[in-house]
Amino acid sequence: MLKNIEPIKIYSVTSKAPKYVFFIFILILSIGLIEALILSPEDYVQSDSVRIMYVHVPSAWLSLGVFSLIGILSFIILVFKNKNVSLITKSLAPSGFLFCIIALVTGSIWGKPTWGTWWAWDTRIISMLILGLFYLMYIIAWRIYENKDQVNNITSIIAIIGLINLPIIKFSVEWWNTLHQPASVNLLSGSSIHPSMLIPLGIMTAAFALFSILIFLMKYNTELIKIKNKGLNRL
Amino acid sequence: MINDIIYMSGYGMYVWSAFSFTLLSFAALYTIIKTQMVKEELKFKLKFKNLTSEKVNSSKDQKIYREILTNSSISNI
Numbered sequence: 001m002l003k004n005i006e007p008i009k010i011y012s013v014t015s016k017a018p019k020y021v022f023f024i025f026i027l028i029l030s031i032g033l034i035e036a037l038i039l040s041p042e043d044y045v046q047s048d049s050v051r052i053m054y055v056h057v058p059s060a061w062l063s064l065g066v067f068s069l070i071g072i073l074s075f076i077i078l079v080f081k082n083k084n085v086s087l088i089t090k091s092l093a094p095s096g097f098l099f100c101i102i103a104l105v106t107g108s109i110w111g112k113p114t115w116g117t118w119w120a121w122d123t124r125i126i127s128m129l130i131l132g133l134f135y136l137m138y139i140i141a142w143r144i145y146e147n148k149d150q151v152n153n154i155t156s157i158i159a160i161i162g163l164i165n166l167p168i169i170k171f172s173v174e175w176w177n178t179l180h181q182p183a184s185v186n187l188l189s190g191s192s193i194h195p196s197m198l199i200p201l202g203i204m205t206a207a208f209a210l211f212s213i214l215i216f217l218m219k220y221n222t223e224l225i226k227i228k229n230k231g232l233n234r235l
Numbered sequence: 236m237i238n239d240i241i242y243m244s245g246y247g248m249y250v251w252s253a254f255s256f257t258l259l260s261f262a263a264l265y266t267i268i269k270t271q272m273v274k275e276e277l278k279f280k281l282k283f284k285n286l287t288s289e290k291v292n293s294s295k296d297q298k299i300y301r302e303i304l305t306n307s308s309i310s311n312i
Contacts, residue, residue: 094264
């Protein structure tokens, strides 16, 4: 099955898709921003500062989701030595890293009015910071190693080790006493958040996911053209 | 109403800075990736132009080269 993942087949889709994804992203983001900033109600405790949730939470979810995907695909790279998959993981990393930074910065901005401080050495925040460092190591490894087999192995090992941190991020608020509130949205046991806030959160998450797909497609195309540029030299 | 949206019950500075940071980060990453892509496409096109006609024909036989030339954002083919 993995042999069917050929760059030419993927490129024929990825080269045409970005313009459509960009259009849908702008549309969904505009609706999400109107919902998040104007139409959604303020919180009875946190007042309007709760609106930061609409950028903070989707960013945190996507940075975790993207890293999970990179980690799982890294197993495939290590086991099956599939270089096309490594091109996919390399292209996923920039958006995941950006979402991690956004989650940390917007969390810090949200912390000031709610906790009275910009930063706290809290397990949830520290584990998110560690995730950011894993993303950074992963991206830097792609830049510094030139040998293809070596870079595939090293980046895969970084991603697989980084996977250990993901359950720590998820359950840190339950395992330790932290300033960070527990999860309000749970797919299995239902959510404690009102639909008037849940709907804008869902729309913003969809918009952020589309941005991640857009960056992935553009990065994948760039990497593929880079490879083909080297191929032209050898013709 | 506009004042309420800007002021946000006294939390405007926090809310607007969080949203601004997010949108500016999106714009920055999009610009960086787009610039890299256009640069690579230009490089590809320039290299392709400098190939001999024999090499051009042999590369055109390969579907991936045709796809890059026809689908790139700077393509005029």
